[in-house]
Amino acid sequence: MAGTVVFDLDGTLADTSADLIAAANACFAARGIDVALDPVADALTAFHGGRAMLRAGYGRMGSGMLLPPGAEDEDFPRLLSHYGENIAVHTKLYPGVEETLDRLQADGHILAVCTNKPGALAEALLDALGVRGRFASMIAADTLPVRKPDPRPYHAAVERAGGRVASSFLVGDTETDRKTATAAGVKVALVSFGPEGEGISRLAPDALIAHFEELPELARLWLG
Structure with missing residues (x-):
């Protein structure tokens, strides 16, 4: 991988x-x-x-x-x-998510989720959106005694998926994700299509992505 x-x-x-x-x-x-x-x-x-x-x-x-x-x-x-x-009445995947997950997997990458959402809700939502099976692991707010930005949930997400922390990176949208990546010693790509828009650049992420289509090339650059 x-x-x-x-x-x-x-x-x-x-x-x-x-x-x-x-x-x-x-x-x-x-x-x-x-x-x-x-x-x-x-x-x-x-x-x-x-x-x-x-x-x-x-x-x-x-x-x-x-x-x-x-x-x-x-x-x-x-x-x-x-x-x-009422977990998925209005909720939708962002444009390009499924296609990008397909491309990442085709390139040999392992996919995981690390969220501060309660586990039962995270599982239900991923199921409702039809993408739970794409992820080799899912670590939620209550999986461990600690949650992001503590690095241990991130480490668990990678290791339970069968990967290595040294060959991984995080994709997120908030300061919590920025702090998590720093604590875990990995790179972070923050999305600029969330509520903060381009303003999220204030957190100086390793990369800022405006669309999911940018991720496969970034993964090739960072992970080989």
């Missing part, structure tokens, strides 16, 4: 923001809170996780509205439940 390409999931392989935002908005509506996050304007918040979305919504409540103690801890499992039941 030429090497291992490890992918983040949300915001990298698939645009999951609309379904994530819908789950948060369902929690607000259930509490009678007259706020709603926007699937476009708040997409970056969505990719920072369920609690980040809940806090963003709570922060927009009127000054006369008060949350009961423990509201976030009550709403978080409700958000996950709603999301799990």
Whole structure:
């Protein structure tokens, strides 16, 4: 095998923001809170996780509205439940993902996923999108006691796929992915089609890709 390409999931392989935002908005509506996050304007918040979305919504409540103690801890499992039941209503793979995965595998590369999404949800989403079988391993937020940007989930993703960390790189979309690659001692390619767009270049990744079609050539350059 030429090497291992490890992918983040949300915001990298698939645009999951609309379904994530819908789950948060369902929690607000259930509490009678007259706020709603926007699937476009708040997409970056969505990719920072369920609690980040809940806090963003709570922060927009009127000054006369008060949350009961423990509201976030009550709403978080409700958000996950709603999301799990509606995981791929609006979510789609980014353009070129399937074709690129085919080309990478044809070039002899191993493919893996390393995500901070809970494992059951990550498995369900990859299945719903029809690509779970493309990946030799999938490490999620709850697979190990630690999560990204700790390097151990990345190492596990590569090693459980049958690859070597020294012959691998990460494809992601956030500062967490940048920090993960640095901690793991590998290169990182960040996508510029996520919520931050070209602004993600501020993280000085080893490569910035505007389309998945660029990945096979990058893999040949970095992994041989």
